[in-house]
Amino acid sequence: MDARRFLAMDTATEACSVAVSTADGVQEEFVVAANGHSQLLLPMIKRVLDRAGITLADIEAIACGVGPGGFTGVRIGVSTTQALAMARGLPVYPVSSLQALAATVPQPQMLAALDARMGEVYAGVFCQDAQGIPQLQGTEKVCVPDAVDWPAAGQWWGLGTGWQAYHACWQGAGILGWSGDSLPRAEAVLRLAQVRYQxxxxxxxxxxxxxxxxxxSLPEEQQK
Known part of the structure; x- marks a missing residue:
């Protein structure tokens, strides 16, 4: 398998993005849209492949941001990945969308948080390894902002829409700063999958x- 010819996508948040790698580099398309990912995704895949000068027949593996995130968005990415990979007999690489978020910034220690709506956040603590890859410390969680147990010491960078919404809850001595407009990107999903392949x-x-x-999901909650 050629690690250079990977297709990747992430639709877990309000961002919809697609990336493809070839020997000539990476092509990515990224758009922020409140909804409509189901209409956006396939045309984006075609455009990115066209710009890379290849077709789906040239792709060797597909990586997908699998959440956490919006239920509809995550399902669109997963089902599209399954359909394309099954049609071509390709392996797939599931990637945490929080890890992909952490991989979008060159910070050694990151507190990644996505607004989960309903007064909650998806949160994860990540530290870069020797290769510069963000590795999860502990587990990812969903909870109210006040219940997030960020590390009490260290020099941490906050990122993600959760910080935009709830940064006032999390200001502490160990916070270097935060960027609230950061979202997972397919380029990061692709890069993380390629490292795993290698x-x-x-x-x-x-x-x-x-x-x-x-x-x-809400129906699952109602069944309890």
């Missing part, structure tokens, strides 16, 4: 790809 990870079958919601 480390010997062969991906999974598309039928095994599942959303990483963390929080139960």
């Amino acid at each position: 480390a010997g990870d062969c991906g999974i079958s598309p039928i095994s790809l599942e959303p990483h919601y963390i929080r139960p």
Whole structure:
């Protein structure tokens, strides 16, 4: 498998993005849209492939941001990845959208938070490894902002829409700063998947790809 020919997408948030890599580099398309990801995604994939000068037949693997994020957006990315990968017999690489968010900034220690609506946030603590890849410390969680247990010491950078909404709850001595407009990008999803491939990870079958919601959907909550 050629690690250079990966297709990646992330639709877990209000951002819809697609990226493809070839020997000549990475092509990415990124748009922020409140909804409409189902109409945007396939045309974006075609445009990015066209700009790269290749077709889906040239792709060797597909990486997908699987959440946490909006239920509809995550499902669109997962189902599209499954359909394209099954049609071509390709392996897939699920990538945490919080990890992809953390991979968008060159900071060694990051507090990633996405606005989960309903007064909650998706949150994760990440530290860069020797390769500059953000690695999760502990577990990702969804909770009210006051319940997020950010590290009490250290020099941390906050990023994500959760910081835009709730930064007043989290100001502390260890916070260097924060960027509230950061969103996961397909380029970061692609890069994280390629690092895993180069480390010997062969991906999974598309039928095994599942959303990483963390929080139960409203119908699931109502069934409790």
